[in-house]
Amino acid sequence: MKTFAATVFLAFTATSALAGSHSGASTFQNTCSNIAFQYGSDGSAQIAAVCLKANGMPNQTSIAMPPIGNNNGMLEMGGNAATFQMSCGNIMLEAEVDGVTLYANCRMSSGEFMETSIPVSGINNSDGTLTN
Template sequence: MRTLVATALLSLVPGAVLAAGHSDASTFPNTCSNTSFQYGADGGAEIHATCLRADGSPNQTSIAIPAIANNNGRLEMSGDVASFQKSCGNIMLETNIDGVTLTANCRTEAGTFEETSINVPGIGNSDGTLSN
């Protein structure tokens, strides 16, 4: 148990440093599990996860996905808030040690759908809470 807590504490520090810039890879997968995409009450795009606090206890948490948009069937960073969820379906998050990839089937201007993906930047775990 002490090893787990020590690992969680060490993993939280880089997340706090990286969270300042959105261009940095998301680090929360190092100390979070059960990660999923969900629609918020306002229709916004959210990441939900169970993250470890510094004391090793789990915490259910969520955060709005940063400014990702659908540009003619391709996901890209754009605007202030995520809008891709309004024209994309089959939305999935893949987490690994290197970060988070968002994959979706997005509508093109021609009305067809393209499978596309993008790295989700700048989200870390701050004492059991997803933060950017």
């Protein structure tokens, strides 16, 4: 019986750790409005929004974009910080109930631009503040 209980505990612990990872779909869009891409003062990529606090009051907030880059015209996850904004234009975020998608026209190695998109994962509203 002790072996069974330990196995269940380990399985539960592993499941809880995975549930806390930041790779899931974003949920902030369900309690935030005016969701938009913006440049930080250092040229970084950010998400800005007005998010509701637990008491129902709105709060202006922003957060660094996940590490998304431009790979020959295609948006993809990778690196330590977002870099796509240095070679992409017409950048916008589209929020839907089940997630948020980043759209952009990104430069290919040929110099042409290609329309591309990628889901923005792991961003949530924590009492009116965007978190990951």
